[in-house]
Amino acid sequence: MDVFRTDRIRNVVLLGHGGAGKTSLVEAMAYLSGITSRLGKVTDGNTVSDYDKEEIKRKFSISTSLVPIVWGKVKINVLDTPGYFDFVGEVEEAVSAADAAIIVVSGKDGIQVGTQKAWELCEKYKLPRMFFVTEMDIDDVSYRQVVEDLTEMYGKKIAPIHMPIREDGKFVGYVNIVKQAGRKYIDRGKKKECPVPDYLKEYLEKYHEILMESVAELSEEFMDRYFAGEEFSVAEVSAALKMNISDGSIIPVCMGSTINIQGVANLLDDICGYFPSPDQRSCKGINTKTNEIFQADYDFTKAKSAYVFKTIVDPFLGKYSLVKVCSGVIKGDDVLYNTSKETEEKLNKLYVLEGSKPIEVPELHAGDIGAIAKLNTVTTGDTLATKNTPVLYGKTEISTPYTYKRYKTVNKGDEDKVSQALNRMMQEDLTLKVVNDSQNRQTLLYGIGEQHLDIVVSKLKERYKVDIVLSEPKVPFKETIRKKADVEAKYKKQSGGHGQYGHVKMIFEPSGDLETPYIFEQTVVGGAVPKNYFPAVEKGVQESVAKGPLASYPVVGVKATLYDGSYHPVDSSEMAFKTAAIQAFKKGFMDASPVLLEPIVSMKVSVPDKFTGDVMGDLNKRRGRVLGMNPDTEHKGNTVIEADVPMLSIYGYSTDLRSMTGGSGNFSYEFARYEQAPSDIQEKEIAARAKTEEE
Secondary structure, three states: OOOOOHHHEEEEEEEOOOOOOHHHHHHHHHHHOOOOOOOOOOOOOOOOOOOOHHHHHHOOOOOOEEEEEEEOOEEEEEEEOOOOHHHHHHHHHHHHHOOEEEEEEEOOOEOOHHHHHHHHHHHHOOOOEEEEEEOOOOOOOOHHHHHHHHHHHHHHHEEEOEEEEEEOOEEEEEEEOOOOEEEEEEEOOEEEEEOOOHHHHHHHHHHHHHHHHHHHOOOHHHHHHHHOOOOOOHHHHHHHHHHHHHOOOOEEEEEOEOOOOEOHHHHHHHHHHHOOOHHHOOOEEEEOOOOEEEEOOOEOOOOOEEEEEEEEEEOOOEEEEEEEEEEOEEEOOOEEEEOOOOEEEEOOOEEEEEOOEEEEEOEEEOOOEEEEEOOOOOOOOOEEEOOOOOEEOOOOOOOOOOEEEEEEEOOOOOHHHHHHHHHHHHHHOOOOEEEEEHHHOEEEEEEOOHHHHHHHHHHHHHHHOOOEEEEOOOOOOEEEEOOOEEEEEEEEEOOOOOOEEEEEEEEEEEOOOOOOOEEEEEOOOOOOOOHHHHHHHHHHHHHHOOOOOOOOOOEOOEEEEEEEEEOOOOOEOHHHHHHHHHHHHHHHHHHOOEEEEEEEEEEEEEEEHHHHHHHHHHHHHOOOEEEEEEEOOOOOOEEEEEEEEEHHHOOOHHHHHHHHHOOOOEEEEEEEEEEEOOHHHHHHHHHHHHHHHHO
């Protein structure tokens, strides 16, 4: 593949709801530009961008893939992202590397939750964007309805630049609103001029007027010409559109059919003509040597620097670090400095990835996206620069995973294999997390949603040949006491030779500190228990708090005081006193009105206003206490509900919230404190413990 200068590069991310047709659109682009000789289909599992076995099996995108499309003299780096919410981390990584976005809308299904989420991401990253309405080949698809719905949601900046021409319900061509001319499709991607049908003239006038107004607003001279009734030339309208699209004041809408490759060539022309090249976007980091801001701005004359926005780790392909070059020109034999890790990296070869196919290139100019193989210490979010100008770029914000399950290996002895495989997967997927909960003897796997975790299990089996099973995690309850108990315990054992003798009198009471397992004190007088046995008594208490007598959960908030006892000059030993203390603890704890404490989390749920009633009702069913409601500043039309909820009731919440809100709600939580569990929960846990003891 040729080397492209910065002004001849466009980095475009495809966003939209799952199933809207993003991958099919990439496939049509690849076919038109000559990458493929036949049109692949998602259903057949032979597309360029869905190459992973899981994607082929499930027939939807799971990870972001990169397909460079050469169109005329321009290279368009197309980032095809998953539409399902469980893979939001992939989308966030892709958006951080893009300079513009195409939001794909299904003509049949119209605006969906994924469309709105795509818009919000573009707003967050200030990305120029356009809408592409797919499935125009379906007879009853109403393009006009989609345009009206978009205008209702996002206001006057929505401006269609094409309109469909239908004959007998069939999609046969389009009207170009900028040129005010009709075109009919004659062959795949080819077209010929035709008159504008009468039924479209009214809409053409209306939509053309929207474009003219936006051109007029560019300067006073244009405004005067507009009011004088002068027509603007096609070149003037196109130049104005380019400016307005770049600053987000106009969002064009175009359409087509990916199956019949209609409207796709227009889209590629529009990407090259209207979207900004990287050097028209701003990009800055910090020079860690001078602590000054480094204004990279995708300038190829400045010191080399690149940001690693994604990592691919595949047992067959190997490891690739996907980079966006922020300044300078990176060459295959460069030695770069990893500013994030303070290590030097020798590059072997540079590639551009065409889906799963690496194509070697000699260099990458500022603004281009490529891949570097086998960079051992480099991870997603790192910055590569020169040692003289060690620039550091801010890391992309990636969603935090809140859905978790407990996992166990199916085959004994596979633990190491599984942990290595998961480590590799976590390099690829920053929304995947493994937590070792040693207190409850369980390992937890965190992801964005249940489907995400299911796919992780599938990938482990398919890629790494290891099996794990997921189950409901144990909730980290704790045990404590409410009253004071005075107990005595004597451990006496006589066998041939030395016997065993330890005798303690102890008081157990609440310490008032639920952060600390226990406090140990002794008030023994007159040497009833010799000093050298005090540590053994404390050791007995220390061992006892690890597994409480009530339901085998860790103990907190207990004060143990040794005040008396007796010893035998020959038979007493540390072991005997430790055992006596363990017996005293069991008895004292159960006499001191023991209770189970459950963890409470502070939860924030952001939902569209119309769902607040349902979500609050559901939180109440989960024993949640709603503390307040505030308007969501980040998502217009949403309310943030704040509530304290027992951790026991949030298992499976992501699935329930999605079904309640059609996928538009999201939540986060953090551990808040422990509270006494209700008696029915306590009884259930004690019964469950008794059952496992029996088994």
